[in-house]
Amino acid sequence: MGLRVYNTLSRQKEEFVPLRGKRVHMFVCGLTPQDHAHVGHAKTYVAFDVVAKYLRQKGYRVFYLQNVTDVEDRIIEKMAATGKAWQDIVQPFFREYEDAMAALNVTAVDVYAWATDYMHEIVEQIRGLIDRGFAYVAEDGSVYYDTTKYKGWGQLSGQKVEKNLPGARVAVEERKRNPADFALWKAQKPGEPSWDSPWGKGRPGWHIEDTAITIRHFGPQYDIHGGATELMFPHHEAEIAQAEAFTGVKPFVKYWMHGGMLMVRGEEMHKSLGNYWALKDALAQFDGEVLRFFLVNAHYRSPIDFTLEGLEEAKSAYARLADTIANLEAELRSAPEPGIEDPSLRAAAKRARETFETAMDDDFNTREALAGLFDLANAVNRSSGKVGREALADAWATFDASGAVLGLWRRPKDSGKGLAGDLIDALVELREDARKRKDFATSDRIRDVLAARGVVLEDTKSGVRWKAR
RNA sequence: GCCCGGGUGACAGAGCGGCUAAUGUGACGGACUGCAGAUCCGUUUUAAGGGGGUUCGACUCCCUCCCCGGGCACCA
Numbered sequence: 001m002g003l004r005v006y007n008t009l010s011r012q013k014e015e016f017v018p019l020r021g022k023r024v025h026m027f028v029c030g031l032t033p034q035d036h037a038h039v040g041h042a043k044t045y046v047a048f049d050v051v052a053k054y055l056r057q058k059g060y061r062v063f064y065l066q067n068v069t070d071v072e073d074r075i076i077e078k079m080a081a082t083g084k085a086w087q088d089i090v091q092p093f094f095r096e097y098e099d100a101m102a103a104l105n106v107t108a109v110d111v112y113a114w115a116t117d118y119m120h121e122i123v124e125q126i127r128g129l130i131d132r133g134f135a136y137v138a139e140d141g142s143v144y145y146d147t148t149k150y151k152g153w154g155q156l157s158g159q160k161v162e163k164n165l166p167g168a169r170v171a172v173e174e175r176k177r178n179p180a181d182f183a184l185w186k187a188q189k190p191g192e193p194s195w196d197s198p199w200g201k202g203r204p205g206w207h208i209e210d211t212a213i214t215i216r217h218f219g220p221q222y223d224i225h226g227g228a229t230e231l232m233f234p235h236h237e238a239e240i241a242q243a244e245a246f247t248g249v250k251p252f253v254k255y256w257m258h259g260g261m262l263m264v265r266g267e268e269m270h271k272s273l274g275n276y277w278a279l280k281d282a283l284a285q286f287d288g289e290v291l292r293f294f295l296v297n298a299h300y301r302s303p304i305d306f307t308l309e310g311l312e313e314a315k316s317a318y319a320r321l322a323d324t325i326a327n328l329e330a331e332l333r334s335a336p337e338p339g340i341e342d343p344s345l346r347a348a349a350k351r352a353r354e355t356f357e358t359a360m361d362d363d364f365n366t367r368e369a370l371a372g373l374f375d376l377a378n379a380v381n382r383s384s385g386k387v388g389r390e391a392l393a394d395a396w397a398t399f400d401a402s403g404a405v406l407g408l409w410r411r412p413k414d415s416g417k418g419l420a421g422d423l424i425d426a427l428v429e430l431r432e433d434a435r436k437r438k439d440f441a442t443s444d445r446i447r448d449v450l451a452a453r454g455v456v457l458e459d460t461k462s463g464v465r466w467k468a469r
Numbered sequence: 470g471c472c473c474g475g476g477u478g479a480c481a482g483a484g485c486g487g488c489u490a491a492u493g494u495g496a497c498g499g500a501c502u503g504c505a506g507a508u509c510c511g512u513u514u515u516a517a518g519g520g521g522g523u524u525c526g527a528c529u530c531c532c533u534c535c536c537c538g539g540g541c542a543c544c545a
Contacts, residue, residue: 032545043545073543074543147542157473157541181542182543227545229473229474229540230544231544233540233542234542260539262545263538266537266538268538268544270544298482302475302482303539309480312494313493316493316494317492323507324508359484365483367493368484372491374491374492374493381508381509384508435503438503443504444503451506456506457506458505459505460508
């Protein structure tokens with residue numbers, strides 16, 4: 001059984017067959033660094049990070065490209081409000097985003113493509129669309145795509161132009177011939193950043209940068225386009241219209257993948273609703289691995305409700321796996337070389353590997369994959385102290401391989417080395433002495449003192465174990 | 470109005486036309502422990518929004534109604 005991917009274009013799971021053998025070209029709609037990155041961004045980028053990592057583990061050579069929108073209405077609004085240059089607004093937010101992605105172990109992106117580095121391609125595409133009769137120039141020098149000229153409009157989202165309510169959320173611009181038309185080029189208004197074009201000074205519309213970027217890197221066709229569902233219409237629809245009209249090659253993208261929205265207490269997250277979670281604030285409260293686990297513990301197409309209770313639950317669940325693996329590593333170091341073979345642990349590891357692959361092959365079902373790993377954790381804990389090295393190593397390798405894809409339990413645990421580790425060890429020794437004397441007042445006090453500093457002691461049959469945090 | 474998703478235990482959330490309907494969290498009880506934690510065992514747990522239909526058999530497929538969420542033209 002091979003990999004199957006849910007394709008929004010066909011509304012069903014399809015066998016994954018890339019256009020060029022083992023080579024996979026993958027593009028995901030990226031950030032507009034006009035404000036602090038939020039937890040919704042984390043959901044999308046973690047999801048596609050897992051997709052890229054799983055494809056690579058399966059032997060595909062993935063080129064993962066993401067755009068960065070550095071010219072856009074909201075950036076221009078901030079320029080007016082703060083008097084800053086657009087670069088000075090965009091750069092700090094992007095650096096903050098990079099830090100957050102590092103904390104979340106989002107590492108699969110090969111190239112971040114900045115829109116303003118693609119002005120030549122953008123202008124050429126717009127020129128081509130005008131030449132082919134798909135776009136028109138308005139009096140003020142703006143250029144619009146004429147959606148009535150493109151017969152595939154609505155194929156991705158199932159929308160029918162006639163039945164939509166134009167202006168339901170955003171006012172329709174008066175220069176358009178049809179309400180459905182969208183801007184390819186926006187004529188400069190006073191004070192706005194601008195670039196030269198055959199139609200006068202201006203800047204690109206929202207949708208054109210993505211096709212400019214992907215056509216330069218990938219050519220007229222590529223394998224996977226990802227993004228959150230909210231971008232399906234009109235943004236992705238517009239990309240298809242632009243690219244297929246410009247290149248004449250169909251389909252522009254073979255597999256369209258859309259991730260579910262992140263909700264906050266059952267509602268869409270919005271600054272105006274007062275439920276906005278900046279990623280840096282979430283990461284100040286929760287470890288990056290816990291947040292990543294929280295996101296990966298749901299299917300990427302499902303919406304997730306972001307709540308403190310949900311995060312706390314994820315923290316407990318993640319600790320179960322992370323602790324099991326840490327204990328497994330400790331046991332592996334002390335386990336007898338020949339050891340006792342345990343067929344049941346071997347079988348459990350094999351089952352977890354099979355479940356992992358079957359689940360991930362089924363449209364990247366990380367939730368199901370994790371269920372298999374919880375089963376393995378249970379088997380590991382049950383066999384604790386009774387199994388030899390080989391079976392333990394087998395279980396460990398299973399966690400290691402799946403963790404590489406999910407991006408979890410990758411962080412090296414505190415090695416216990418260094419001054420702090422030595423001091424903790426010394427305190428643990430003192431406590432053991434006190435316990436031997438049955439001086440539990442002292443031993444409990446040492447435990448409390450360490451606990452107050454985030455060091456948890458656990459008495460086990462094989463001695464005292466401690467862990468930070 | 471139109472286009473998409475979704476409704477499963479106390480909560481979160483999977484799979485499957487038939488098997489004890491996963492997994493996690495919580496709560497409670499037991500084992501272990503000086504106590505605690507971690508872990509294990511057990512209980513909560515004979516959980517599928519309403520109504521029709523197809524089928525030998527429906528949580529799963531179809532229709533319909535209700536409810537929730539997203540999109541409808543510059544939102545990851």
